[in-house]
Amino acid sequence: MIRTEELLLNVGPQHPSTHGVFRIIVKLDGEVITEATPVVGYLHRGTEKLAEDLTYTQIIPYTDRMDYVSAMTNNYVLVHAVETLMQLEIPERAQYLRLIVMELQRVASHMVWWGTYLLDIGAMSPFLFAFRDREVIINLFNELCGARLTYNYMRVGGVKWDAPDGWIEKVRQFIPYMREKLKEYDTLVSGNEIFLARIKGVGRYDAQTAIDYGLSGANLRSTGVKWDLRKDQPYSIYDRFQFDVPVGKNGDCYDRYLVRLEEIHQSLRILEQAVEQFPADGEIMGKAPRILRAPEGEVYVRIESPRGEIGCHIVSKGKDKPYRLKFRRPSFINLQILPKLLVGQSMTNLITILGGIDIVLGEVDC
Numbered sequence: 015m016i017r018t019e020e021l022l023l024n025v026g027p028q029h030p031s032t033h034g035v036f037r038i039i040v041k042l043d044g045e046v047i048t049e050a051t052p053v054v055g056y057l058h059r060g061t062e063k064l065a066e067d068l069t070y071t072q073i074i075p076y077t078d079r080m081d082y083v084s085a086m087t088n089n090y091v092l093v094h095a096v097e098t099l100m101q102l103e104i105p106e107r108a109q110y111l112r113l114i115v116m117e118l119q120r121v122a123s124h125m126v127w128w129g130t131y132l133l134d135i136g137a138m139s140p141f142l143f144a145f146r147d148r149e150v151i152i153n154l155f156n157e158l159c160g161a162r163l164t165y166n167y168m169r170v171g172g173v174k175w176d177a178p179d180g181w182i183e184k185v186r187q188f189i190p191y192m193r194e195k196l197k198e199y200d201t202l203v204s205g206n207e208i209f210l211a212r213i214k215g216v217g218r219y220d221a222q223t224a225i226d227y228g229l230s231g232a233n234l235r236s237t238g239v240k241w242d243l244r245k246d247q248p249y250s251i252y253d254r255f256q257f258d259v260p261v262g263k264n265g266d267c268y269d270r271y272l273v274r275l276e277e278i279h280q281s282l283r284i285l286e287q288a289v290e291q292f293p294a295d296g297e298i299m300g301k302a303p304r305i306l307r308a309p310e311g312e313v314y315v316r317i318e319s320p321r322g323e324i325g326c327h328i329v330s331k332g333k334d335k336p337y338r339l340k341f342r343r344p345s346f347i348n349l350q351i352l353p354k355l356l357v358g359q360s361m362t363n364l365i366t367i368l369g370g371i372d373i374v375l376g377e378v379d380c
Contacts, residue, residue: 018043027056031134031365034375040356040364047364050356052349057379065339070096070170070306073339078164081345081377083126086119086155087319089168091341094249095315095326096170099308107296108172109251114185114288115158115167116250117281121192122151123320124274131271131369132203135212140203147195150188157181171302186289189282196278204275213267217355217367220265227351230344231322232273233371237265243318250317254291257283267370274372277320307334321345321372345377 026037035056041049061080065073070092077088090112097104104112129144152162159167159175167174203209221237234241242259244252260276262269308330316325322344329338348371355367 020048025364027053032368032375033130033373034378036373036375036378038352038356038364038368040361042361045360045362047356047359047361050353050364052352054346054349054375054378057375059380061380062339062341065336067335069334070308070336073336074168075164075166078166079376080341080343080380081319081321081324081374082163083374084119084123084320085163085165086115086167087317087324089165090116090250091315091317091319091324091326093168093170094317095313095328096306096308098315099311099313099328099330100170100302100306102171102300102302104300105172105297107176107293108298108300110288110292111173111177111298112168113250113252114182114285114292115155115165117284117288118151118154118185118188120281120320121278122148124278125151127274127320127369127372128199131372132209134365134369135209137203137209140199143195143198143202147192150191154181154184154188157184169299169302170306172297172299176298182289182292185285189286189289192278192282196275199275204272210268212366213271213370215264216267216359216363217270217370218264218266219351219355223351223354224265227354228347229322229351230347231318231320231372232270232277233322233348233351235260236262236269236273238263243316243323247316249315252284255284255287257281267366270370270372305334307332308336316342319344321374321377322348341380343377343380345373345375346380349373349378 021042023040023042026032027035037053039051040047061076074089077092078085080088125144125148129141132140156162157178159165221239224234224237238261240259240261245259257280260273262273310330310332312329314327316323324344325342327340328336331337
């Protein structure tokens with residue numbers, strides 16, 4: 015009789031393929047995982063506690079550093095919560111600028127995921143192509159607000175900077191460019207036999223499991239649940255636009271891959287409509303007081319970020335700083351299903367499953 019000994023292995027907290035400073039302690043029987051324990055907190059900065067000593071405007075740069083691949087949507091969820099509490103009216107031009115940068119950010123975020131995911135499982139070229147095309151969006155953001163990663167662009171009542179001359183036209187030109195590149199992505203990767211063998215049927219779960227774990231974004235929609243806050247609980251001006259909510263059937267890594275690629279197509283549809291409707295002139299800031307004091311009370315708002323539902327809960331005592339602030343971070347919530355998915359899998363599938371969830375550790379630890 016052959017006797018085997020269980021092996022305890024540390025994966026991380028080095029950065030490669032863990033998408034941040036993340037550690038998983040796995041127990042192995044040969045190459046099969048029998049138990050997996052994620053260890054988070056290596057990037058914890060205490061953002062929510064720090065916010066209690068910051069004015070509402072001062073908190074905005076901290077949101078950039080949560081999900082640093084999707085800083086624009088983080089900016090928005092905070093200012094949207096404060097505006098809801100203060101019942102502020104946002105000018106049309108500012109609303110369109112916000113929506114355009116959020117959808118550009120969604121495209122850029124999914125491109126980072128696509129490139130790094132393929133790199134994780136052994137393909138180098140897609141990573142280079144994704145970052146080449148993402149650079150077009152980063153340059154647009156740089157023109158708009160002078161930053162390439164952490165933008166500090168949104169303000170309570172509107173946005174900090176107006177679009178420079180010709181900027182909207184550059185967004186319009188980007189749309190057909192990106193559509194052509196998506197065809198290249200499909201040709202290069204989506205039908206590749208080696209790629210399909212690595213992700214089809216891997217990391218599978220059903221719709222009820224996804225709901226029980228509180229999953230959102232592509233992690234939920236890959237199971238066939240058609241839930242997108244932009245459609246189901248519209249915020250900003252999303253109710254003015256025509257777009258579809260892509261869903262999968264099998265809830266595996268392959269469906270999550272397809273859903274995210276289709277979400278890029280849908281974001282381009284939204285952008286196409288937004289640049290056509292963009293107001294020729296108008297204000298970019300509403301009538302917000304110079305010193306922001308939210309009335310006493312509390313509010314919770316939620317929006318659809320590239321990683322799923324991100325929420326912001328603010329408790330106000332009527333001062334210029336929040337009494338309490340709490341974010342619902344989709345990366346943190348989505349990560350909770352990882353131990354369940356890894357049991358019974360081989361070590362080669364660990365990175366495939368982790369990358370398929372699409373986490374950003376700055377948002378996990380906050």
